[in-house]
Amino acid sequence: MDRFLFLTLDGLSRGAVLAAFALALVLIWRAGRIVNFAQGAMAVAAAYVAYSVTAATGSYWLGFAAALVAGLLLGVVVDVAVMRLVDHRSPLNPVIVALGLVLLIQAVLGMVYGNEYLPARAPFSRTALTVGGTAVLSPYDLFVFGTVGVVGAALVWIFTRTAIGLRMRAAAFAPEVSRLLGVNVGGMLTLGWALASGVGALAGMLVIPTELGLHPHAMDLVFVSAFTAAVVGGLDSPPGAVVGGLGVGLLLSYVSGYAGGDLIPLAVLALLLTVLLLRPGGLFAPVTARRV
Amino acid sequence: MSNDLLRADALAAGYGPVPVLHGVDLSVPLGTITAVIGANGAGKTTLLRTLSGMLRPTAGRILLDGKDLRGTPVEQLVRRGVAHVPEGRGVIGELTVEENLRLGALWRRDRAAAARALDEAYQLFEPLARRRRHLGHQLSGGERQMLALGRALVGRPRLLLLDEPSLGLAPKVVAQTMALLRQLRDDTGLTVLLVEQNVRSALAVADQGIVMSLGRVVLAAPAAQLRDDTDLRHAYLGF
Amino acid sequence: MSATRAVAPPARHAAEPVRPGRSVPTVLRHLAFATGAALVVLVLSYQLDSFRNFQLATVAAYLCATAGLTVLTGLCGQLSLGHGALMATGAYTLALVQNAFAERGLTAGGLLILSLAVAVLATVVVGAVVGVAAARLRGPYLAGLTLAVAVVVPALTVTFNGVFNGEQGLSVPMAPAPRALGPYFPYERWQLWTAAVATLLCLVLLANLVRSRYGRAFRAVRDDEVAARLAGIHVARTQVIAFVVSAASAGLGGALLAVLAQSVSPGAFGLTLSLFLLMAVVIGGLGRLAGAVWGAFLLVALPDLTHSLTSLFTLSPAAAQRLEGNLPLAIFGVTLIVVMIAAPGGVQGLLSRLTGTLRVRWRHHRS
Numbered sequence: 001m002d003r004f005l006f007l008t009l010d011g012l013s014r015g016a017v018l019a020a021f022a023l024a025l026v027l028i029w030r031a032g033r034i035v036n037f038a039q040g041a042m043a044v045a046a047a048y049v050a051y052s053v054t055a056a057t058g059s060y061w062l063g064f065a066a067a068l069v070a071g072l073l074l075g076v077v078v079d080v081a082v083m084r085l086v087d088h089r090s091p092l093n094p095v096i097v098a099l100g101l102v103l104l105i106q107a108v109l110g111m112v113y114g115n116e117y118l119p120a121r122a123p124f125s126r127t128a129l130t131v132g133g134t135a136v137l138s139p140y141d142l143f144v145f146g147t148v149g150v151v152g153a154a155l156v157w158i159f160t161r162t163a164i165g166l167r168m169r170a171a172a173f174a175p176e177v178s179r180l181l182g183v184n185v186g187g188m189l190t191l192g193w194a195l196a197s198g199v200g201a202l203a204g205m206l207v208i209p210t211e212l213g214l215h216p217h218a219m220d221l222v223f224v225s226a227f228t229a230a231v232v233g234g235l236d237s238p239p240g241a242v243v244g245g246l247g248v249g250l251l252l253s254y255v256s257g258y259a260g261g262d263l264i265p266l267a268v269l270a271l272l273l274t275v276l277l278l279r280p281g282g283l284f285a286p287v288t289a290r291r292v
Numbered sequence: 293m294s295n296d297l298l299r300a301d302a303l304a305a306g307y308g309p310v311p312v313l314h315g316v317d318l319s320v321p322l323g324t325i326t327a328v329i330g331a332n333g334a335g336k337t338t339l340l341r342t343l344s345g346m347l348r349p350t351a352g353r354i355l356l357d358g359k360d361l362r363g364t365p366v367e368q369l370v371r372r373g374v375a376h377v378p379e380g381r382g383v384i385g386e387l388t389v390e391e392n393l394r395l396g397a398l399w400r401r402d403r404a405a406a407a408r409a410l411d412e413a414y415q416l417f418e419p420l421a422r423r424r425r426h427l428g429h430q431l432s433g434g435e436r437q438m439l440a441l442g443r444a445l446v447g448r449p450r451l452l453l454l455d456e457p458s459l460g461l462a463p464k465v466v467a468q469t470m471a472l473l474r475q476l477r478d479d480t481g482l483t484v485l486l487v488e489q490n491v492r493s494a495l496a497v498a499d500q501g502i503v504m505s506l507g508r509v510v511l512a513a514p515a516a517q518l519r520d521d522t523d524l525r526h527a528y529l530g531f
Numbered sequence: 532m533s534a535t536r537a538v539a540p541p542a543r544h545a546a547e548p549v550r551p552g553r554s555v556p557t558v559l560r561h562l563a564f565a566t567g568a569a570l571v572v573l574v575l576s577y578q579l580d581s582f583r584n585f586q587l588a589t590v591a592a593y594l595c596a597t598a599g600l601t602v603l604t605g606l607c608g609q610l611s612l613g614h615g616a617l618m619a620t621g622a623y624t625l626a627l628v629q630n631a632f633a634e635r636g637l638t639a640g641g642l643l644i645l646s647l648a649v650a651v652l653a654t655v656v657v658g659a660v661v662g663v664a665a666a667r668l669r670g671p672y673l674a675g676l677t678l679a680v681a682v683v684v685p686a687l688t689v690t691f692n693g694v695f696n697g698e699q700g701l702s703v704p705m706a707p708a709p710r711a712l713g714p715y716f717p718y719e720r721w722q723l724w725t726a727a728v729a730t731l732l733c734l735v736l737l738a739n740l741v742r743s744r745y746g747r748a749f750r751a752v753r754d755d756e757v758a759a760r761l762a763g764i765h766v767a768r769t770q771v772i773a774f775v776v777s778a779a780s781a782g783l784g785g786a787l788l789a790v791l792a793q794s795v796s797p798g799a800f801g802l803t804l805s806l807f808l809l810m811a812v813v814i815g816g817l818g819r820l821a822g823a824v825w826g827a828f829l830l831v832a833l834p835d836l837t838h839s840l841t842s843l844f845t846l847s848p849a850a851a852q853r854l855e856g857n858l859p860l861a862i863f864g865v866t867l868i869v870v871m872i873a874a875p876g877g878v879q880g881l882l883s884r885l886t887g888t889l890r891v892r893w894r895h896h897r898s
Contacts, residue, residue, distance in 0.1 A: 035671035037678065085872045091670040092610050096813055097871045099612070099806050104864030106803075110857035114849070163398055170384055170395050177382035180344065181443070182370035182399035220802055221686075224679045231675065262690040265683040272679050273664055276672060 002134045007257040008250065013141040014210075015249020016148040021203035021226035022233065022241035023155070024196040029235045031172045031192030034083065034094045035227070038101035040219030042078065042197055043204030045105050046071040047120070048113055050205060051214055060123045064205060071201025072194045079193035084186070106216040115216060122209035144206050151199060152242065158195075168192055221265060225252065228272040234281055296355075297322045297451055297483045298343070303352035305342040312338045314507045315352070320451070320500075325477055325484040327494035327515065329529070330504035336487040337379055339504070340455050343485070344369055344376040356451070370399050375449035379456060381440035385429030389420055389439060392428055396443035406446065413442035434465040441472070454486040458493060466490065470497040491529055495519045503528045561738045565731045572727045581719035585791065586831050588719070591726040592787035594827035595733050597811045598820055599780025602737055604809075605818030606746065607773035608753030609665060613677035615805030616684035617654050617778045618785030622795045623688070624653040625786040626701040633704040640706035643790065647729065650786035651779050658778020659771065666770040681805040685797040700796025703789050726787050733783055738820060740776060749773050803860065810867045817875070834859040
């Protein structure tokens with residue numbers, strides 16, 4: 001029972017990060033009907049920036065801030081310099097271009113930093129605190145919950161309460177009408193990319209210390225898990241992404257706790273396959289399906 | 293001449309290699325209602341889309357208040373005082389009534405004035421006030437019409453471009469809409485360019501009628517004359 | 532816009548009967564072409580040194596996979612990021628079968644044909660499973676699923692350590708070249724012959740398939756699924772067939788790679804390989820088998836070029852190693868992006884546009 005509790009809490013912590021990453025995918029999907037397959041590589045790039053800044057200044061938090069800024073900027077660059085130029089009439093094109101970005105970003109990181117695992121520091125202890133003899137959460141887990149919670153709340157606030165959020169939603173739902181109403185649709189799309197990429201960078205910063213370390217391919221499996229989470233929730237639904245992320249996190253935690261960590265990749269693939277075959281619209285598919 | 297709010301000279305436009313408009317000339321005097329009428333495929337919607345910059349003209353020029361509009365991005369148009377209610381009214385179904393309305397005034401720097409405009413819109417269209425929190429796609433056709441007009445008006449436009457405001461609406465609602473346009477013209481001096489297939493109701497409120505056929509302007513005349521001159525009506529409108 | 536695309540292929544077909552002098556059956560034409568290619572390879576295998584022979588054999592192995600992916604993505608419109616994993620399936624199956632033969636003391640060279648057949652068969656089974664799922668998915672969902680396959684399958688070699696020997700991988704025992712060829716026959720030349728024969732066979736089969744009723748069904752499904760369904764084409768079945776055919780080719784390609792390298796390890800079949808294959812197909816030109824040839828050449832030539840490029844500079848060994856391993860990746864990535872933005876038809880698309888205009892001019896000239 002203790003073990004179950006521990007695995008559940010661990011799974012929720014894993015899930016919170018996946019939820020943030022899935023949220024980033026959903027943001028871009030809603031804004032531009034693109035699944036950003038380069039999200040993982042972009043997050044890793046931001047994490048390497050953090051590594052360099054921390055190495056130079058000795059401060060984890062400066063590195064953390066640098067990663068977020070790098071994530072935002074990378075999102076802007078990717079949208080303005082690459083995605084804007086792609087012919088979107090065939091849905092294959094943006095996917096292929098995003099994969100080209102994956103190759104490019106990972107190669108550049110490999111050239112600059114090498115293809116070895118670099119140590120990734122966690123700002124808080126990852127040893128679980130015990131309450132009444134039961135291991136529960138580590139300080140790092142609490143940090144993860146807090147950060148993801150703050151980011152989630154901030155996103156909700158931006159999108160539902162601010163003028164810029166209203167503009168972003170309008171631009172995504174009805175670009176032409178929005179332009180007639182004076183909304184800079186292209187700018188809103190770029191902003192969406194920046195936000196999503198920033199959230200992705202944050203998720204990367206949170207997840208990398210819990211894995212093997214910093215590596216150009218560090219986010220490959222995380223991306224697949226987060227994509228699965230986004231699909232479970234339905235690519236169109238931000239709350240779905242959060243629930244999907246937590247669900248996938250729990251599943252992975254139980255699988256690794258009861259059946260062995262080696263089986264995690266297989267479990268992700270099996271879950272993705274099952275969801276796609278049984279309910280491709282996701283568990284939270286809206287009543288009126290959008291035809292894309 | 294000098295009191296024309298909008299002028300188009302030898303305007304040509306089309307989709308890809310397909311030309312739709314051929315040398316269209318028109319002028320819309322300040323504070324009047326102009327109705328562009330014509331059959332399906334006459335190029336009425338294309339004309340509006342070209343005027344508001346969504347379609348790039350291949351030739352000719354567009355003057356708003358004597359200043360060339362070419363090169364003005366679509367999203368700058370509201371700031372120049374032009375509101376365009378597109379075909380199908382363009383209510384964003386995923387947003388609430390309130391959000392749709394706010395969107396219309398979002399570009400305005402003067403927040404207080406924008407808030408006043410929003411209140412006025414709710415006064416003008418009572419039913420909308422009762423449905424503030426409802427999503428756009430839950431509204432009836434008539435309510436959508438109100439929302440689209442209200443959203444255009446909160447931007448305090450000088451020129452209102454309307455694409456088929458009567459489409460799919462009950463005759464009573466159409467009559468209300470037209471009466472409202474006339475009222476706005478008389479009270480606030482709003483200039484309106486509307487495109488219609490519903491010739492009778494359009495000519496009932498318009499000051500000027502422009503008949504289009506196959507991408508050309510074939511006749512521009514005072515609306516009263518088009519309404520009353522049987523020969524003209526027979527020749528150009530077929531009734 | 533989809534309407535214009537749907538109209539385009541029939542127009543091309545209609546143009547074909549204009550050339551009445553060329554009524555040679557398609558199969559014969561393809562066989563003749565393959566024979567010609569075989570002769571060229573034969574001559575080359577004596578002209579080139581052993582290293583180039585080996586490289587050419589690698590091109591042949593990649594060509595199987597890129598041709599298969601061309602059929603799937605270019606002709607049937609399904610994106611697969613999982614072909615690296617399918618190649619891994621073929622390679623590991625071949626390794627396991629060859630090892631099983633060796634353990635039983637069976638070392639005859641002819642058994643390789645059997646091993647290749649088993650490898651293709653195993654990949655067909657895996658391809659059918661993924662293909663059935665894929666036939667129900669569209670766009671980013673399909674890409675995501677196949678991406679998951681590409682990431683997860685190589686990781687399975689570690690999960691099932693006992694069979695696949697983890698990161699170490701397996702060695703592939705190979706018989707030497709036949710004694711009839713003489714004692715000094717270079718082994719690389721023999722490798723090239725083996726790979727070239729298998730690849731040409733695969734290409735002839737694919738080329739015939741593309742020109743057959745199935746090929747037309749593939750294109751119809753790609754251009755407009757609804758129209759294809761209305762025309763009586765079973766869309767899901769067509770997509771599964773395309774996936775299985777494509778998987779079989781990739782499996783053969785992977786098995787040939789294992790034959791050439793005489794070993795298999797998960798590192799060679801990671802996500803990067805899948806992305807490479809996609810890049811090769813896109814650069815060559817989506818939907819054109821001839822484009823697959825360009826792509827396969829690039830896959831082998833580009834790393835070689837960057838190797839000679841980096842050796843021009845004097846770098847510390849560590850830096851040189853980083854650069855050498857990653858520069859090709861960077862070039863591939865940039866090429867992928869640039870080609871997709873600037874010339875979605877790829878190299879072969881540019882070429883055929885060029886020859887097309889030349890042909891039209893020539894015809895004008897004659898009439």
